[in-house]
Amino acid sequence: MxxxxxxxxxxxxxxVSIASVSRVLNGLPTRQETERKVLKAAEELGYVRNAVAxxxxxxxxxxxxxAMADVGNPAYLAMLRQIQPVLKAAGYRLVLHSTDAVAADEIDVLHSLGExxxxxxIMSPLRVTDAHLEMLAAARAPVVIIGSVPEGTxxxxxxxxxxxxxxLAVDHxxxxxxxxxxxVNGPLDTVPGAARGAAYREALEDLGLPYDDDLVQIGDFYRAEGARAVAELLARxxxxxxxxxxxxxxxxxALDVLRAAGRRVPDDVAVVGMDDTDLAAASWPSxxxxxxxxxxxxxxxxxxxxDRLRGGDREPRVVTVAPRLAVRASTAGPAYEPADRKEGGA
Amino acid sequence: MxxxxxxxxxxxxxxVSIASVSRVLNGLPTRQETERKVLKAAEELGYVRNAVAxxxxxxxxxxxxxAMADVGNPAYLAMLRQIQPVLKAAGYRLVLHSTDAVAADEIDVLHSLGExxxxxxIMSPLRVTDAHLEMLAAARAPVVIIGSVPEGTxxxxxxxxxxxxxxLAVDHxxxxxxxxxxxVNGPLDTVPGAARGAAYREALEDLGLPYDDDLVQIGDFYRAEGARAVAELLARxxxxxxxxxxxxxxxxxALDVLRAAGRRVPDDVAVVGMDDTDLAAASWPSxxxxxxxxxxxxxxxxxxxxDRLRGGDREPRVVTVAPRLAVRASTAGPAYEPADRKEGGA
DNA sequence: AGTTGGTCTGTAAACGTTTACGGTGTGCTG
DNA sequence: CAGCACACCGTAAACGTTTACAGACCAACT
Incomplete structure (x- = not known):
């Protein structure tokens, strides 16, 4: 080495001089003879340009x-899968941070932009605190936030x-x-938990269905917790x-518990999930x-x-991505089993 | 900005002079008074050290x-999940490459080490060609290969x-x-396909079971292809x-097809997968x-x-990781349904 | 008082590029 | 043949750090 x-x-x-070498290597106009000599020397030496300098x-x-909150979370991985090729195509390398859902780590990342x-x-914070907003206002490089950020940031x-x-789901x-x-919700003091709970209530009202406290069960965003919550719910x-x-x-x-309890899905109870992860298509019923x-x-x-790196100095933009309902067997029955999707291999 | x-x-x-500033910032011995002045100025200016310089x-x-072959592949994601925290703890940032399973891209990455x-x-090539070996021998920075590489590289x-x-699976x-x-295998001209096919044959022989060509079906490493292959196999x-x-x-x-054909799993047909991805625990039967x-x-x-970055100049090392059989319901029956694993959320 | 030793600080070079600027040589025109 | 335009090239500065080296200062010793 x-x-x-x-x-x-x-x-x-x-x-020749280093200036000439640099010019040749960057494709600036140069006499053929010089270009030839430089390229020959570079080739023979196995030269590779030093990216740091x-x-x-x-x-x-x-x-x-x-910066993603959690390398293990399928939702963030889905983002990563899309981000990677776009950046690569534009000639950028991707540096990956996992903040482990710790706000201090997120602030650290923002701070390190100064380096x-x-x-x-691109950052997907799980919650936006005042400290976040302060750092964002002072950020030394363009930032895109996936998630919601107050007007004016x-x-x-x-x-x-x-x-x-x-x-969409409730209407369905x-x-x-x-x-x-x-x-069946996760903790209400998380951003998604609160939002989804409120949306549920609203959707019912708009349909003219009564809101019934008994029909709401709080657990956590994990499989075992979900099972426990559903068991309680069924009993009540x-x-x-x-x-x-x-x-x-x-x-x-929920599917685990319903199966154990002998309730048929979807005949007796229909089930809808959120995030449409790979697991949704893999489960049975799907x-x-x-x-x-x-x-x-x-x-x-x-x-x-x-866009912004290419120099756009325009106003900050806000884009909202529309949700989509992926209908499968757990509500619509066996006819909706997806049997023919191509998914990643080896 | x-x-x-x-x-x-x-x-x-x-x-003071820039040398003193640098010394203070790097914690080298300095007179208290100087240190105070420098830190104060740095604080007031919101200084952050330039990483490039x-x-x-x-x-x-x-x-x-x-460098992973495919950002979408769960096996590589599992690696990523482990690699990330180890590097982070050691103070390294992670640059992620996806080579899209294209050998030329892998060579590119190796070449770019010169930058x-x-x-x-860390690289997980899907196949190691002569070009790979050449680049590896000339690599300008330490490399660890996940996968097999000839003795002496x-x-x-x-x-x-x-x-x-x-x-393990066949014995089970x-x-x-x-x-x-x-x-039910994938294409034999892939490294995993060939290895797994040969291993199957060997395992049967060691158990004294006859090897029967009719029992081998080649498809591809996807769900739909797998289903098609199993359908053919069942017919034959x-x-x-x-x-x-x-x-x-x-x-x-396979589970899809067996269910459709009315074969019970595992009573009539037992099923084993490979890679133990998240999907394995999520499916039903698991x-x-x-x-x-x-x-x-x-x-x-x-x-x-x-270890190597810390200066170890020792011989190249080879570590082989032992496989493990995760027994679940598709062979051992409902008693083996995993209902209580904590998995990542929101 | 002159030396010694020690601590702290500043000057300047270096890392490997890119690029502004001015100099050289060529070929042309008058 | 003098003068000019032009194409090409080399010198040197700059990017923002780290660090070897030597100078400045002070206290203490002979």
């Missing part, structure tokens, strides 16, 4: 960071619409004739005929799920950032 | 790259053991009394009582699957790389 050749080494060997001079790194090791940042912003998402269940539609309101779950994992837990467009949000975020 | 303060700005404001001088970037934008690389190497993995099926054990050998699938997705396809230790391979690879 001896020291590699630099532009100086080439200059010596080719008998170039960055120092050019004040750009061709790197973009993506200028990336040209921009000087960053581009890509939002989901969980309210409409929940409504209503259309199928269900009238005792319960909600045996006549429930549909479950709106705040999450695919909760919904999987799970109807509300997609909040993680994938698309990732793609849009990457495109917004690229 | 005005130009940020540099060490020079601080020096001026504090009335520092890297140029120090010849290290505190970045490590991970010195990272201190090291000067890089650390973390291997799976799919042969033993397949044997045999112990359950199955004697017509079929294999209706008395099959166990399916060894080369992949979890194939196995999910899927017995051979884990080839993707997660652990990622972890070990990260640790090996860190």
């Amino acid at each position: 001896a020291d590699g050749p630099t532009i100086n080494t080439i200059a010596e060997r080719a008998g 170039r960055s120092l001079k050019s004040r750009r790194t061709d790197q973009v960071a993506f 200028r090791y990336v040209d921009g940042l 000087p960053v581009d912003n890509v939002r989901a619409d969980s309210r409409t998402g929940v409504r 269940l209503y259309a199928l004739g269900r009238r005792r539609i319960a909600m 309101v045996p006549d429930v005929d549909a479950l709106m779950c705040a999450n695919d994992l909760i919904a999987l837990g 799970l109807t799920s509300v997609s909040l467009g993680s994938a698309e949000r990732g793609k849009v975020a990457a495109e917004l950032l690229l | 005005a130009d940020g303060p540099t060490i020079n700005t601080i020096a001026e404001r504090a009335g 520092r890297s140029l001088k120090s010849r290290r970037t505190d970045q490590v790259a991970f 010195r934008y990272v201190d090291g690389l 000067p890089v650390d190497n973390v291997r799976a053991d799919s042969r033993t993995g397949v044997r 099926l045999y112990a359950l009394g199955r004697r017509r054990i079929a294999m 050998v209706p008395d099959v009582d166990a399916l060894m699938c080369a992949n979890d997705l194939i196995a999910l396809g 899927l017995t699957s051979v884990s080839l230790g993707s997660a652990e391979r990622g972890k070990v690879a990260a640790e090996l790389l860190l």
Whole structure:
């Protein structure tokens, strides 16, 4: 691992100045003869341009960071899957941060923008505190936030619409004739928990269905917790005929419990999940799920950032991605089993 | 986004030289008074050290790259999940490459090591060509390969053991009394396909079971392809009582077809997948699957790389990670349904 | 008082590029 | 043949750090 050749080494060997070498390497107009000598020397030496030195001079790194709350979470992975190719196509490298859902880590990432090791940042914070807003206002590089940020914050912003998402699901269940539609939610002090709970209530009201406290069960966003919550719910309101779950994992837990209790899905109880993760198509019965467009949000975020890196000095933009209901067997019956999707391999 | 303060700005404001500023900022011994002035100025200016300039001088970037074949593939994601925290804890940033399973892209990544934008690389190539070996021999930074690499290649190497993995599964099926054990494989010209096919044959021989061409069906590593393959297989050998699938997705396809054909799992036909992805625990019945230790391979690879970055100049090391059989309901029956795993949320 | 030793600080070079500027040589025109 | 325009090239500065080296200062010793 001896020291590699630099532009100086080439200059010596080719008998020209470093300026000429640089010009050739950057495709600036040069006499053929010089170009030939330089390229020959570079080739022979196995020269590769030092990205760090170039960055120092050019004040750009061709790197973009993506800070996700949790490397394990399928929703963020869906974003990552879309972000990666967009950046790659534009010639940027991707630096990945996992903030482990810790606000302090998110602030750290924003702070580290000052180190200028990336040209921009896409971040999906799980909650936006005042400290976040302060750092965002002072950010030393363009930032795109996936999630909601107050009006007036000087960053581009890509939002989901969980309210409409929940409504799609509830309307769907209503259309199928269900009238005792319960909600199995995660903690209400989380952003998604609160939003989805409120949206459920609204959707019922708009349909003219009574809101019944007994039909709401709070657990957590995990499979086992979801199962526990559904078990309680079934004991309390045996006549429930549909479950709106705040999450695919909760919904999987619901399927476990319903199966154990001998309730048929969807005949006796219909089940809807949220996030439309890979798990939804894999479960059995396959799970109807509300997609909040993680994938698309990732793609849009990457495109917004690229746009800004290309110099757009326009107003901060807000894009809201429309939710979509993926109807499968857990509400619509076996005819909706997806058997023919191509999914990633080996 | 005005130009940020540099060490020079601080020096001026504090009335000292840039050398003193640097010393204070790096915790080298300094007179209290100087230290105070510098820190005060830095604080007031909101100074953040420029990572690029520092890297140029120090010849290290505190970045490590991970090149995975496919951002969508759960096996690589499992590696990523382990690699990320290990690097983060050691103070390294993670640069993520997706090579889209294209050999030329992998070569590109190896080549780009010469740009010195990272201190090291973890790579999981889907196949190792001569071009790979050449680049590896000339690599300008430490590399760890996840996958197999010939003896004598000067890089650390973390291997799976799919042969033993397949044997674990086949032995398990045999112990359950199955004697017509079929294999549903992916293309034989892929590395995993070939290895798993050969291992299946070996395992049967060692158990004294006859190898029967009719019991082998080639499809592809996707769910729909798996389903198609299993349908053909069932038509040809209706008395099959166990399916060894080369992949979890194939196995999910198998479950689809068996259900449609009215065969009970595992009573009539037992099913085993490979890779032990999240999908295995989510499906119903839950899927017995051979884990080839993707997660652990990622972890070990990260640790090996860190070790080398810390200066170890030792021989290249080879670590083989032992496979593990995750027994679930698709072979062992409902008692093995996992109902209580905590999995990632929101 | 002159040396010694020690602590702290400043000057300047270096890391490997890019690029503004001015100099050289060529070929042309008058 | 003098003069000019032009194409090409080299010198040197700059990007923002780290660090080797030497200078300045002070206290203490002979």
